[in-house]
Amino acid sequence: MARLSAAETEVYERIRAAIGDRHLLPGQRLREVELCRIFETTRGTIRKVLARLAFDGLVDHQPNRGASVAQPTVKDAADLFIARHCIERAIAREAAKRITPASARILRSHIDKERAAEAARDRQRMIALSGEFHLLLARLSDNSVLSRYLTDLIARESLILQLYEKPDQSNCSHEEHAQIVSALLSSDPEQLDMAIKTHIDGIAASLDLEPGNQPRPSLDEVFAKL
Amino acid sequence: MARLSAAETEVYERIRAAIGDRHLLPGQRLREVELCRIFETTRGTIRKVLARLAFDGLVDHQPNRGASVAQPTVKDAADLFIARHCIERAIAREAAKRITPASARILRSHIDKERAAEAARDRQRMIALSGEFHLLLARLSDNSVLSRYLTDLIARESLILQLYEKPDQSNCSHEEHAQIVSALLSSDPEQLDMAIKTHIDGIAASLDLEPGNQPRPSLDEVFAKL
């Protein structure tokens, strides 16, 4: 794997998180010198990080025109959900082979956190926790390839939700997460497939595939909040 | 997507092909200045290409220790085949939705080429054609995410086959390819799943998961043949 140095990883993770947490919006321009100033690093570092983010599909990088946060198309969104369904299904099947009482407890306690975040109307936290649930499943599946693909898909899904999610969506998917955990323990592949399909279809159904215009805060504004 | 310049893409593709065609063997050291000399380019170019190959999982790149062709572990191989099964299944289902008489003809004519290569005992060409068949399916599926993942998996599979394939394997999988084409046209998902599973299991079954030692030709030797 392409190793980034500690400093590079730091910058990479912070920008990635800023995109995942919806602080950096699709289309936001990412100028090299500006990022240098913000992260107190050199252009070489920023360049490497931007190249990797571009490879991840989170950033659009065109020769001599610089980088900006990616704006996935409707087709990209459709392709992604098909792929996600297939990956999640495989992860769930592997996870079902490996689930233990201890790991089931971890998953359930995670779902409790999701419920708490919803009760607190903390939308930011709900989104983050929802992604983390799937990454927990991925870890449980113990498959490095599937895990990597899912990480990739979840990051890009964040951009897609921002661009295309219907405005009034509640996104309270933790009950579907609970269904998945039940199905994992049921040793019934059909039930598991159904739980996964219901969940992914639910996310896809919350999309309105007409792009909208969103305001874009300046880079300083975004990173000033740490 | 991270754009590489024309010159960079050229180098990238040539190294990738050299790995795919089994000219560059697992573990082969890839020194920057040596590659500069061979491809008549600068260190900057080589560095970018190596970084990307490392990200692809084709090259192992450690800080201050340089790059070498990756040596996937047995666990890597197992993870990869599980992922590949899931991706191929999804691609086949999408391809089945889109198949036309014209595309079926293209697939069949490809299988004819595979048969010809086997008749000619051209093992090199058989391996290349076998990979291309799956990439044709990916293109037919019209899903950019699944296609990308499959491309990724096929490249890495090439390394795994080199390291772990049983020595006497005939690898004449074109009959299984023909089965897949039949299933695509049958509009029977069960039959399609079975054809995919049989094929992927067949490849996995040709592996002997005990690593062997292989001789490694010098870089000059490899690229002198163009």
Place this chain on the structure above:
DNA sequence: TAAATTTGAATTGTTAACAATCCTGTGCCC
């Protein structure tokens, strides 16, 4: 002799200056 140390070459990593490209606004001409 075998382990530990030193030393210098080979290799990778970084930086800073330079080059090339693109964008923006201005003035000119029709």
Place this chain on the structure above:
DNA sequence: GGGCACAGGATTGTTAACAATTCAAATTTA
């Protein structure tokens, strides 16, 4: 006013010199 050419600044891309690290062989030491 609208289109066009052009300059200047802003931004990205590249290169070459320098710095840091690793590796291997030679040397020393117990």
